[in-house]
Amino acid sequence: xxxxxxxxxxxxxxxxxxxxxxxxxxxxxxxxxxxxxxxxxxxxxxxxxxxxxxxxxxxxxxxxxxxxxxxxxxxxxxxxxxxxxxxxxxxxxxxxxxxxxxxxxxxxxxxxxxxxxxxxxxxxxxxxxxxxxxxxxxxxxxxxxxxxxxxxxxxxxxxxxxxxxxxxxxxxxxxxxxxxxxxxxxxxxxxxxxxxxxxxxxxxxxxxxxxxxxxxxxxxxxxxxxxxxxxxxxxxxxxxxxxxxxxxxxxxxxxxxxxxxxxxxxxxxxxxxxxxxxxxxxxxxxxxxxxxxxxxxxxxxxxxxxxxxxxxxxxxxxxxxxxxxxxxxxxxxxxxxxxxxxxxxxxx
Amino acid sequence: xxxxxxxxxxxxxxxxxxxxxxxxxxxxxxxxxxxxxxxxxxxxxxxxxxxxxxxxxxxxxxxxxxxxxxxxxxxxxxxxxxxxxxxxxxxxxxxxxxxxxxxxxxxxxxxxxxxxxxxxxxxxxxxxxxxxxxxxxxxxxxxxxxxxxxxxxxxxxxxxxxxxxxxxxxxxxxxxxxxxxxxxxxxxxxxxxxxxxxxxxxxxxxxxxxxxxxxxxxxxxxxxxxxxxxxxxxxxxxxxxxxxxxxxxxxxxxxxxxxxxxxxxxxxxxxxxxxxxxxxxxxxxxxxxxxxxx
Numbered sequence: 328x329x330x331x332x333x334x335x336x337x338x339x340x341x342x343x344x345x346x347x348x349x350x351x352x353x354x355x356x357x358x359x360x361x362x363x364x365x366x367x368x369x370x371x372x373x374x375x376x377x378x379x380x381x382x383x384x385x386x387x388x389x390x391x392x393x394x395x396x397x398x399x400x401x402x403x404x405x406x407x408x409x410x411x412x413x414x415x416x417x418x419x420x421x422x423x424x425x426x427x428x429x430x431x432x433x434x435x436x437x438x439x440x441x442x443x444x445x446x447x448x449x450x451x452x453x454x455x456x457x458x459x460x461x462x463x464x465x466x467x468x469x470x471x472x473x474x475x476x477x478x479x480x481x482x483x484x485x486x487x488x489x490x491x492x493x494x495x496x497x498x499x500x501x502x503x504x505x506x507x508x509x510x511x512x513x514x515x516x517x518x519x520x521x522x523x524x525x526x527x528x529x530x531x532x533x534x535x536x537x538x539x540x541x542x543x544x545x546x547x548x549x550x551x552x553x554x555x556x557x558x559x560x561x562x563x564x565x566x567x568x569x570x571x572x573x574x575x576x577x578x579x580x581x582x583x584x585x586x587x588x589x590x591x592x593x594x595x596x597x598x599x600x601x602x603x604x605x606x607x608x609x610x611x612x613x614x615x616x617x618x619x620x621x622x623x624x625x626x627x628x629x630x631x632x633x634x635x636x637x638x639x640x641x642x643x644x645x646x647x648x649x650x651x652x653x654x655x656x657x658x659x660x661x662x663x664x665x666x667x668x669x670x671x672x673x674x675x
Numbered sequence: 676x677x678x679x680x681x682x683x684x685x686x687x688x689x690x691x692x693x694x695x696x697x698x699x700x701x702x703x704x705x706x707x708x709x710x711x712x713x714x715x716x717x718x719x720x721x722x723x724x725x726x727x728x729x730x731x732x733x734x735x736x737x738x739x740x741x742x743x744x745x746x747x748x749x750x751x752x753x754x755x756x757x758x759x760x761x762x763x764x765x766x767x768x769x770x771x772x773x774x775x776x777x778x779x780x781x782x783x784x785x786x787x788x789x790x791x792x793x794x795x796x797x798x799x800x801x802x803x804x805x806x807x808x809x810x811x812x813x814x815x816x817x818x819x820x821x822x823x824x825x826x827x828x829x830x831x832x833x834x835x836x837x838x839x840x841x842x843x844x845x846x847x848x849x850x851x852x853x854x855x856x857x858x859x860x861x862x863x864x865x866x867x868x869x870x871x872x873x874x875x876x877x878x879x880x881x882x883x884x885x886x887x888x889x890x891x892x893x894x895x896x897x898x899x900x901x902x903x904x905x906x907x908x909x910x911x912x913x914x915x916x917x918x919x920x921x922x923x924x925x926x927x928x929x930x931x932x933x934x935x936x937x938x939x940x941x942x943x944x945x946x947x948x949x950x951x952x953x954x955x956x957x958x959x960x961x962x963x964x965x966x967x968x969x
Binding site: 445449450452453456457458462468472581587588636640642644646647651 | 901949953
């Protein structure tokens with residue numbers, strides 16, 4: 328958001344994330360508001376924001392691999408599961424502190440993600456999408472059939488502690504989740520403007536052309552998968568220690584599809600798009616949750632609890648509408664708004 | 676040996692179902708180059724509509740086939756008209772994502788209708804088993820196996836010898852060239868979705884013959900997709916062969932490996948096969964290798 332008449336006079340300014348002092352003011356006040364939120368926000372809203380932030384972390388990873396690097400992945404939920412189970416096993420079975428388990432689960436999910444991303448070296452587009460769906464099912468099957476992951480019963484990790492202080496309520500967990508989200512968002516936004524980010528965009532736009540220009544396809548594709556799965560692992564670890572119950576039912580293919588849907592609605596290839604997409608879908612879901620009991624009362628043929636089915640229908644319809652009318656997602660609308668704000672009061 | 680053959684034959688019967696499901700996906704791909712994730716839903720809805728008239732209303736078998744075919748074809752047509760036609764000219768990947776969105780919407784409708792229950796189709800084929808050399812084969816599965824084979828032959832003949840099939844093959848090659856040669860590409864798209872929905876209905880009825888209609892039924896579409904991709908997406912013969920083999924691999928693998936790993940090989944065998952095939956032959960076993968240009 329830059330008002331009219333401010334120009335970038337150097338390359339450093341052009342790629343800067345925060346460009347004017349107004350940006351600093353907005354950013355700092357937004358951060359203060361974010362951190363003070365549990366003091367005046369209700370319990371419901373705080374836990375809703377926790378869910379939002381975890382989804383945002385997972386979708387940020389997906390944005391990097393799918394939105395920027397162009398390698399579609401339907402495996403994000405499975406890698407989140409890997410993160411959640413790794414973190415739980417590390418803290419329960421090995422007694423490692425949460426603060427070490429959090430990055431470790433990200434790294435382990437990322438390393439497994441490299442194996443998962445290996446098919447991308449030979450196949451792309453729809454074939455890769457199917458391969459990642461296959462990886463999803465193989466991962467979930469392994470989790471269900473290995474002894475260490477607690478099989479069908481799942482695991483019960485404990486909330487993190489710091490010097491005797493236990494993060495056992497949603498309000499307390501909020502600070503950990505939000506801090507991680509802010510750091511991860513900054514890391515993603517920064518990554519995009521580096522050499523790695525430009526290489527990703529080159530691979531997305533045309534991988535053969537990118538290779539001719541000197542982009543090492545294998546290295547960067549695997550790196551994209553590593554980063555995406557790292558994000559998923561972190562999100563999974565946070566999820567595990569927030570909910571304190573992990574089982575495979577929380578990481579189904581439908582969740583992976585939901586993340587892809589958030590990406591489409593938010594807009595591929597845009598970090599703010601992740602926020603828009605996650606917000607849109609989660610709020611839509613909450614609206615359906617609130618309206619479905621009323622609907623069930625007025626329309627008895629819907630059955631006693633149509634919330635899940637109505638949620639699926641509304642989500643699918645939203646994705647269809649966006650694919651037809653705004654394939655570039657909400658982020659594109661945001662760009663249009665920014666451009667017109669910059670030119671205000673002139674038309675062009 | 677008898678045990679192995681028994682498992683292989685049972686697998687062959689299941690495999691014919693996979694091939695039937697995959698046939699609809701291959702049909703759509705062959706003429707539009709869109710890979711349909713939503714096909715499993717068409718299969719499920721085909722089975723559901725048939726149940727509505729056959730099991731629900733108690734109509735005779737042949738009469739209840741007609742509305743089932745009609746309604747599923749209508750869904751196929753609506754998908755094409757409302758969702759995929761606006762995407763003509765955009766990247767194929769957008770169309771793939773569109774079929775995924777359709778999958779979710781139809782999944783919602785399916786779950787909403789079933790409300791967590793399951794529907795069992797009354798037996799409409801002769802029951803009992805045939806025993807050959809000590810291997811017993813259920814008659815109703817044998818019938819659906821032969822129906823699948825016949826359907827594949829019919830589809831191949833349509834593609835090879837009719838004008839309609841020629842139009843579809845031309846459309847698959849290049850939309851604009853086909854149009855300038857007098858093929859009505861839009862109509863071809865509608866017809867192909869209707870045809871695919873009809874095949875899906877057959878697959879749905881055949882599937883509902885061996886298992887209940889419940890919320891997991893649409894996911895047979897994913898197995899169909901695996902078969903279609905392993906077979907190469909544009910080869911009907913490849914689809915049939917891979918479908919049958921996948922059924923055998925699943926069943927035999929489950930029979931021999933389940934005691935070793937503690938069960939559940941059946942759930943994951945197809946995905947492992949897919950990953951292996953994609954790593955060795957990225958365009959499927961019988962598919963056309965496409966050479967890419969910048």
